[in-house]
Amino acid sequence: MAPVCVRRFTGRCRKVPHDAPGGSVTTHTPPRFDPTRVPHLLGSFAPVTEEVDVAELEVTGEIPAALDGLYLRNGPNPRFTPIGSYMYPIDGDGMLHGVWLSEGRARYRNRFVRTPALEAEERAGRALWGGLESMIMPDAEQVGPALAGTFRDLPDINVVRHGGRMLALAESACPYRIGAGLETLGSEDFAGALPAGITAHPKIDPxxxxxxxxxxxxxxxxLTWSVIGRDGAVTRGPTTVEGVDEPMMIHDMALTGRYAVLVLAPAFFDLxxxxxxxxxxxxxxDRGTRVVLIPRDGGAPRWAADEAFWLWHTVxxxxxxxxxxxxxxxxYVQWSRLTVGDAPGAAQDPVSGGLARARIDPAAGTMTRTLLDDARVEFPRIDDRLIGRRHRYTALATSTGRTDLLPGEYDAVRFHDARTGTARIWDAGDLSVGEPVFAPEPGTDSEERGYWLTFATDRTDGASWFLVVPAEDPASGPVARARIPVRVPLGLHGCWLPADGG
Structure with missing residues (x-):
């Protein structure tokens, strides 16, 4: 019996004894797995393995000259055919897709986030780690003692720029620092101040x-929270959130001027x-959902609770x-239950949801919830300059209902107006669209002066496009489409990085 260091979703090791049959560390006999039958490894989600550079993209329409910077998106993209299991959107190597814009022109580059596990698999020429649910981990003979018996790093969910660093973010682990050319510079623990890492959705106070x-x-x-100053230095180290006594999955957070806001839905890890x-x-x-308001000045957390609901993403x-x-x-985008993997109790009833609002009373410890829009939506984004303050417009990926789409696949963009309670829709037709990201027009502070950026892939021929949609009239559709000569798999989250560093 050999010990396994389980080092995923935590910065420490938990030793678990097990056998190591077949020269590969595994904690149980994995189920039969056929990757050719996994929907999220096929079609618009199918991974690509080639890293490419395209100096000049073919553009239909006109890219606004005001757009000067980089649109960058991350997403799960297995370098080799997965073994054991594959659970979208948690599993998969990170791949960054970037479109640089300047003077109405566009260029493209994609690069893997090069973790030690990815490099070990490249040396072997095949996958050595199984998906999270299969618990397959290589032994020391295959990958050396440092990686043996550990989960792989998966910085495949989001990407942000802050304090002079560009970071590819994992679900809950140290991010990876990325260079200006999308090269991987290594794991980032913030000078040792955040050794367990961070989650994929930090929030930057504008x-x-x-x-x-x-x-x-x-x-x-x-559960801990921390603060990183404008200059990239950690100003508050890991601070325990009292009242959390079991391991839970918490994907996103929100921020106000006074609080960090975390929603603790009843999704529990069971190792x-x-x-x-x-x-x-x-x-x-049966455990319900709790919301914790964490005072940013270090005061005692305030709690509220309600019936169970799940959220992937806050607005x-x-x-x-x-x-x-x-x-x-x-x-936030509300779901009636968790929809990932084979979570017991998560596949017994139809899932429902939509764009929702919770009003939380910190004094009474109560909250009331209202459904603002019952359309099937995800990937909500606002003008990031309004994080923590009142916003008017939310852009969300949505579906028209004309065709069957996989979870995480959408064929329209919905623009919700919080002031009027109405929505405008751009129907993308045969295109599967990703998360929309706002790029403000320089020198303005209006939510309607700018552009929504996203990737889209044609479901009929696999062609991929970079789209520029005007914020002042989003239902009119893109003012520019840049053809990406290689397919961009549907992915997760991205950002607009202005050339002036704003």
Missing amino acids: VTGEMVVFCYGLEPPY DAAMAGGSFLAWRP NAHDDGPGADAPVVLD
Whole structure:
């Protein structure tokens, strides 16, 4: 029996004894796995393995001259055919896709986020790690003692720029620092101040320049939060959130001027079940959903609770008045249950959801929820200059309902107006669209003066495009389409990085 260091979703090691049959470390006999039958490895999601550079993209329409910078998106993209299991969107190597814009012209580059595990698999010429649910890990003879018996790093979800660093972000681990040419510079622990890492959705306060982050783990402390200053230095190290006594999955957060806002839905990690061949993530709706408001000044957290619901992504939040007891308004995309993997209890009833709003009373410890829009939506984004303050417009990927689409696949963009409660829609037709990202027009502060950027892939022929949609009339569709001569798989999150560093 040999010990395994389980070092995923936590910066520490948990030793688990097991056998190592067939020269490969595994904690149980994995189920039969056929990657050719996994929908999220096919069609518009199918991974690409070639890293390419295209100096000049063919453009239909006209790219606004005001757009000068880099649109960058991350997403899961297995370098080799997966073994054991594959669970979208958690599994998969990170691949960055960038479109540089300047003077109405566009160029493209894609690069893998080069983790030690990816490089070890490249040396072997095949996958050595299984997906998270299969728990397959290579032994020391295959990858050396440092990587043996560990989960692989998966910085495949998001990408941000802050404090002079460009970071590819994982679900809950150290991010990877990325260079100006999308080259991987190495794992980033912020000079040792955040050894367990951060999650994939930190929030940057546009007023203070601080980046507020959180991290969850499989061992105590199960949830911490931290603050990274405008200059990239950690100003608050990992601070335990008291009241969390089990390992939970928490994908996103929100920020107000006063609070960091975290939604703790009843999605619990169960490592013992995973070691026995079951699911490592369990949906337990009887536990309900809690929201914690963490004062940014270091005060005691404030809690509220309600019936169970799940969220992948927040939209935004703000303090609804002065004073410590003022309510907090949180907009988010709500789901009736968790929909990932084989989480027990997560596949028993149809899933429903939409764009929702929670009003949280920190003094009473209560919240009320309202469904703002019942359309099937995800990947919500606002003008990031309004993070933590009132916003008007939210752009979301949505579906028309004309055709069957996979989870995570959308064929339209919905633009919700919080002031009027109405929505405008751009129907993308045969295109599957990704998350829309806002690029403001330089020198303006209006949410309607700028452009929504995204990648899209044609479901009929696999052709991929970079799209520029005007914020003042988004339902009119793109003013420019840049043809990407290689397919860009549907992915997750991205950002607009102006050339002036703003």
